[in-house]
Amino acid sequence: MNTLQHSVVHRLPQSYRWSAGLNGIAVEPLTIGGLQGEDDLIGLRLLSHNGEPAWNVMRHLQATLAEIQLVCSVLEWEGEPCLFVQRNDEHATTCRLKNYGVGIAETFSGQP
Template sequence: MNSNALSVVSRLPQHYRLSGHDDGRRLEALPEPLQSREDSLTGLKLLSHGHHSTYDALCAIRSHLEGLQIDSLILTWEGEPCLFLHSDDESTAMCALKTAGAAIAENISARYPF
């Protein structure tokens, strides 16, 4: 995963779930009271990377996470490919990405709401 040392990943601000429409690959954002559900997903958006395409970079990240037994899938959200994983795996995935050299961008207002 050395090529991900140039990747910058940001967590999407909401939690999501797969809806039961058609092929099950449609996402919907969860309202805040439902975000602790067992089936909620966390989304990761790639801000920059060292690959030819965002999809290729997400595939490399997904492959790295699968090697650590963290399931994820690549779906389009708001017109861009994003990586989605079970919310319970978020901390483990973020640690794995940091260890592999990816930078994690955080919304500063979420940490310091002044």
């Protein structure tokens, strides 16, 4: 059974960039109201797994994206594994993950 079919990711609310000199190793959040560039990153956090299983699933997601030559990194962010991809690859990333059965949790604002 494909473990990705039981996985759900959520896009982190901020934009990120690689920390100076640490491409692929460390990220830092962009300031609110800062200009967004082509090299900005988005982060995806796994909602469906915790602990070591979460790291394993994120590495599997990374490998799945590498199959279509999408560059990404799995890094610890706020104590959890997160997948960081270039902002301009966001649509290809979500499409690929959905094709593998990964659920993408969407943020929405509801009316009370």
